Amino acid sequence: xxAAREFYVGYLPQAxxxxxxxxxxxxxxxxxxxxxxxxxxxxxxxxxSKAVFEFGKVRSFEGRIEVRPYPMLVVExxxxxxxxxxxxxxxxxxxxxAEVGALAGRRVRLEGSLVYRDDQxxxxxxxxxxxxxxxxxxxxxxPSQAVDSRTFVGEIVDSKCFLGVMKPGNLKPHRACATxxxxxxxxxxxxxxxxxxxxxxxxxxxxxxxxxxxxxVARGLVAEPVRITGAVHRLGDLRVLRADPSAWERIE
Amino acid sequence: xxxAYQAVGWNRQKKIYDRTLLLGVVLxxxxxxxxxxxxxxxxxxxTMILRALGTAAFMLLHVVLAxxxxxxxxxRFLPLLYNRRHMGVTMFLLAFGHGAFSLLQFHGFGxxxxxxxxxxxxxxxxxxxxxxxxxxxxxxxFLLFLMAATSHDFWLTNLTAPVWKALHMLVYLAYGLIxxxxxxxxxxxxxxxxxxxxxxLGMIVxxxxxxxxxxxxxxxxxxxxxxxxxxxxxxxxxxxxxxxCARVVTLGxxxxxxxxxxxxxxxxxxxxxxxxxxLGEGRIIDGFVTCPWHGYxxxxxxxxxxxxxxxxxxxxxxxxxxxxxWVSPVAQAPGTYVEPARHPGRAR
Numbered sequence: 001x002x003a004a005r006e007f008y009v010g011y012l013p014q015a016x017x018x019x020x021x022x023x024x025x026x027x028x029x030x031x032x033x034x035x036x037x038x039x040x041x042x043x044x045x046x047x048x049s050k051a052v053f054e055f056g057k058v059r060s061f062e063g064r065i066e067v068r069p070y071p072m073l074v075v076e077x078x079x080x081x082x083x084x085x086x087x088x089x090x091x092x093x094x095x096x097x098a099e100v101g102a103l104a105g106r107r108v109r110l111e112g113s114l115v116y117r118d119d120q121x122x123x124x125x126x127x128x129x130x131x132x133x134x135x136x137x138x139x140x141x142x143p144s145q146a147v148d149s150r151t152f153v154g155e156i157v158d159s160k161c162f163l164g165v166m167k168p169g170n171l172k173p174h175r176a177c178a179t180x181x182x183x184x185x186x187x188x189x190x191x192x193x194x195x196x197x198x199x200x201x202x203x204x205x206x207x208x209x210x211x212x213x214x215x216x217v218a219r220g221l222v223a224e225p226v227r228i229t230g231a232v233h234r235l236g237d238l239r240v241l242r243a244d245p246s247a248w249e250r251i252e
Numbered sequence: 253x254x255x256a257y258q259a260v261g262w263n264r265q266k267k268i269y270d271r272t273l274l275l276g277v278v279l280x281x282x283x284x285x286x287x288x289x290x291x292x293x294x295x296x297x298x299t300m301i302l303r304a305l306g307t308a309a310f311m312l313l314h315v316v317l318a319x320x321x322x323x324x325x326x327x328r329f330l331p332l333l334y335n336r337r338h339m340g341v342t343m344f345l346l347a348f349g350h351g352a353f354s355l356l357q358f359h360g361f362g363x364x365x366x367x368x369x370x371x372x373x374x375x376x377x378x379x380x381x382x383x384x385x386x387x388x389x390x391x392x393x394f395l396l397f398l399m400a401a402t403s404h405d406f407w408l409t410n411l412t413a414p415v416w417k418a419l420h421m422l423v424y425l426a427y428g429l430i431x432x433x434x435x436x437x438x439x440x441x442x443x444x445x446x447x448x449x450x451x452x453l454g455m456i457v458x459x460x461x462x463x464x465x466x467x468x469x470x471x472x473x474x475x476x477x478x479x480x481x482x483x484x485x486x487x488x489x490x491x492x493x494x495x496x497c498a499r500v501v502t503l504g505x506x507x508x509x510x511x512x513x514x515x516x517x518x519x520x521x522x523x524x525x526x527x528x529x530x531l532g533e534g535r536i537i538d539g540f541v542t543c544p545w546h547g548y549x550x551x552x553x554x555x556x557x558x559x560x561x562x563x564x565x566x567x568x569x570x571x572x573x574x575x576x577x578w579v580s581p582v583a584q585a586p587g588t589y590v591e592p593a594r595h596p597g598r599a600r
Contacts (some may be wrong), residue, residue, distance in 0.1 A: 003328050007535045009547040010265045010334035023331045031276050034311055037450065038280045040305050042288035044444040048295040092361025099587075156378050167296045171441035176373035176386060180362035224382060250380075 038118065051117035051164035052167065055136035056128050058111050061086070062133070066103040066140050069205040070187040071096040073123060085236045087122040087187055088112075091158045093177070095185020095213075101126050105137035109129045115164040118238070120201055122163050146231035152202065153227050153251065156216060158182050159203075162189060175223035188243055190228060202232065202241035209233070215245035225251040257406045269335040272340055280308050302353055303438075304408070309346035310430060311452075316340050316429060317458050321465035327533065330544050336403070337403040340423075344400035351393045385437035392429035395422045417528065431455065473502045478553035484571055490517065490595050491575065498541075500532035502580035507532070508568055510579055511541060511552050515598035518552035518590065519568035519579045524585075526563065554589040572596075 006016035015023070063075035063086075071088040088096035088110075100108070111129035115122040158181035161169035168174055170191060182188045189204040205213050207230070216222060230243025262270075284304040289295060316339050322329040341452045356457030359369035370390060376382035401418050403407075406415045432434075432450065439448055487501045488523060493512035500509050500522050507522035520541060529545030536542065540549035550557055550565055557563040564587035569580040572593045584590060 007537070007542075007544070008334070009537065009542060010330045010331070011263050013264050015265065015331060019328060019331065022328050026329070027272060027332070031316060033281070034276060034280055034315075035283050037286040037311055038304075038307070039287055040446060040450065042284045042300075042303075044442075045288070045292060045295075045303070046442055046444070048292050048299075050294050053296075093363065094361075097587045133422055167294070167299055168441060172382065172385070172436075173438050173441050174358070175382075176369065176384075177358040179373040180359060180364070180369050184363040202347050224376075 010240055014059055023166065046168070048167045049117060049164075049169075051115075051162075051167065051169075052123075053115045057113055060109065060111050061123060062107070062109045064107050064138060065100045065103045065148040067097070067101055068140055069203065069211045071100045073108070073110065074236070083236055084121070085238055087120075087159055089115075089122060089186055090116065090125050091127055093158075093160075093184040095187070096125055096184050099127075099130050102182040103130065103132055105140060107133040107136065109133055114231040115160060118160075118199070118201075119156045120163055122159060124160070124165075125173065129144065131248070137242060141235075142221050146233055146242075148232040149230070150232060151227060151229040152190055152192050153201075153225065155188045155224065156182075156188050156204065156222050156226060157191050158186045159189045159201075159224075160186045162191065163212050170223065172223055179217055179222045181223060182213050185211075185213060188212060188216055188222075190226075202237070203235075204228075205240055205242050207244040209242055212245050216248075219248070219250075221248055227251055257404070259404075265331075266335050266338070270338055273339055277308060277342060277346065280311070281305075281501045284308070298353070298357055302350060302357065305346050305350035305353065306438075309343050309350055309395065310434070312339065312343040312346065313423075313427060313430065314454050314458060316343055317423065318461055321461035324465040325461070325468060327544065334547075339404055341400045344396045348395055349395055351389060354389075358386070361452055380436070381440070383436050384424040385433050385435075385440075388436070389433035392433060395426040395429070399423060399426075405526075413525065413528065427458070451456070466544060472500055472507060478579075481578070483582070484569075484580050487577050487579050489574055489575055490577050490598075493517070493577070496536040498532040498534070499577075500530070501579070503568070503579060504583075506581075506583065508579060508581075509534075509541070510570070510577060511536060512577075513539075513552060515595045516552075516592035517570045517572060517577050517595070518592045520552065520555045520569050521568075521586075523565065524548050524563075525565055525595040531565070554587055555591050556587040 001020040003022040006019040008015055008019055033117065061073055063073040066072050066074055073086045073088055074083045076083045088100060090096050090099055109131045111126040112123040115124060155170055157170045160176040160181055161174060161177060166174060166177065188204045190204050191199055195201050204212055227249040228241060228243050230241045232239045233242060281304050285300055289302050292517065316325060316336060319329060319332045319336055323333045355370065357368045359366035362369055374384035374428065376384065383598060400417065402411065403417060414515055434451060485503055489497055493499045493510065496513055498509040498511040500507055508519050509522040510517060510519045513536045520531060522530055524531050524543040524545065526546055526548045529543040531541055531543055534542045534544045541552050542549050546565060555565040555567040566583040566586050567588050567590045569590050570582060570593040571578040574597050
């Protein structure tokens with residue numbers, strides 16, 4: 001009997017033979033189509049960045065804590081420049097203010113995992129690992145005079161995810177996460193991409209150089225095209241964009 | 253026909269079905285992750301797992317939605333329909349994995365709870381392009397949960413068939429929400445035309461199959477009432493109905509399955525009481541009308557399931573005059589015995 005004439009009853013132990021053969025062939029076809037779909041979808045994803053999060057790899061660091069505009073570890077280095085500055089963040093979507101806020105200007109030893117992308121490096125602190133090495137307090141340096149005053153068009157991202165914890169750590173699918181990170185104290189960065197696709201990063205602060213976070217979240221400006229006009233300062237090897245958050249513009 | 257319920261009433265065919273389904277899911281995830289990491293060694297495991305689970309669920313949803321119309325168009329797809337609810341529950345579990353992992357990844361470990369974050373982290377309800385797509389996915393997942401949780405004959409019986417059916421029609425709303433979740437979400441960042449093309453292709457397949465099946469069904473709903481005489485309607489020649497099979501006609505707005513078996517003819521409502529399966533596309537096996545979807549059975553002369561089962565469908569009076577079958581469009585109460593009409597020239 002042909003498969004079309006055979007009648008299938010699911011609770012009977014045996015399917016009619018011709019029908020079973022037909023169904024088998026169709027299931028294999030479905031399976032093949034599904035696997036082809038998996039192949040195409042996974043192959044045609046956008047390239048992932050080469051950013052790195054050394055998850056589970058804990059290193060030890062020594063340096064001096066700065067907390068303005070955001071917590072960072074300043075590690076002196078030989079050669080040109082005064083020091084390397086590593087942004088500090090805590091576990092999850094939290095800044096490091098609670099861990100190091102009271103240690104401004106103090107020398108510390110701490111442990112954490114590196115997060116890095118291009119020339120930017122961050123440390124995710126191992127909880128409870130920060131240890132003050134002495135009682136001396138060095139005043140925090142003032143940022144340089146504004147080297148430039150310019151208007152930038154870019155996207156506000158949270159530095160932790162974008163520098164390597166998540167891929168992708170920008171654009172709309174990541175918006176909610178970036179919002180929570182910035183709300184939790186992770187420093188926001190303006191990501192500016194030029195015509196050649198080269199990215200540059202500007203640490204965002206308010207016009208006085210203080211941290212921003214709540215304002216950015218309240219205005220819902222994360223992960224959308226924005227235009228910001230402000231003064232560019234250098235803080236060691238970091239570029240900082242000072243601008244009043246109330247004047248940041250969403251580009252519809 | 254379950255009068256006593258088990259969590260899962262496995263039988264040999266269901267085991268084959270479920271093993272094949274599981275193998276398919278595992279192979280899909282293996283190909284997605286294996287090829288994905290080979291081609292994108294810089295990718296993070298979280299992103300790849302999220303995408304593997306999400307796309308697996310979405311692809312399986314297409315299969316779930318396609319099986320119904322495919323079975324209407326070609327009865328050789330019916331074996332795939334038999335255990336479709338296991339496919340639906342599997343699809344929900346994949347979607348749940350995607351949703352739960354996303355909630356943890358994007359909303360967890362922050363300054364507010366993950367569910368609060370889901371509701372407040374993207375306030376751009378005023379913009380289509382920036383619309384909070386994750387809420388669309390969450391709503392779809394909730395609907396899929398309702399369907400998966402009630403995907404059992406216990407709920408079919410206790411909710412009643414119309415309510416259960418209406419609830420499970422929400423799968424189309426869930427599908428629409430997921431399409432928008434994808435369009436307003438990941439496709440805003442993943443800009444390959446191939447990915448958007450696959451989404452459109454999937455929608456065309458789902459919509460096209462439903463339209464084709466609906467078009468085919470229209471012919472069945474052509475009323476025959478103009479051929480009525482003495483309260484009966486001529487539904488065709490006895491010889492045109494294959495042995496142990498039925499002809500489906502529409503009488504008084506309802507589909508009626510007119511079965512021929514031996515020299516007799518009996519007419520029943522075409523809608524199986526279980527899930528409205530088309531009884532008229534079934535067969536008479538061991539003396540019982542057997543539904544092609546899940547094998548529910550009814551006695552042809554009274555529309556009642558064999559004891560101890562309790563399902564009953566309406567019956568209709570029949571006559572055979574000069575080799576033609578006549579059926580009364582007046583439905584008898586479900587389970588009412590109606591003497592089968594006999595073809596005098598076919599008496600054994």
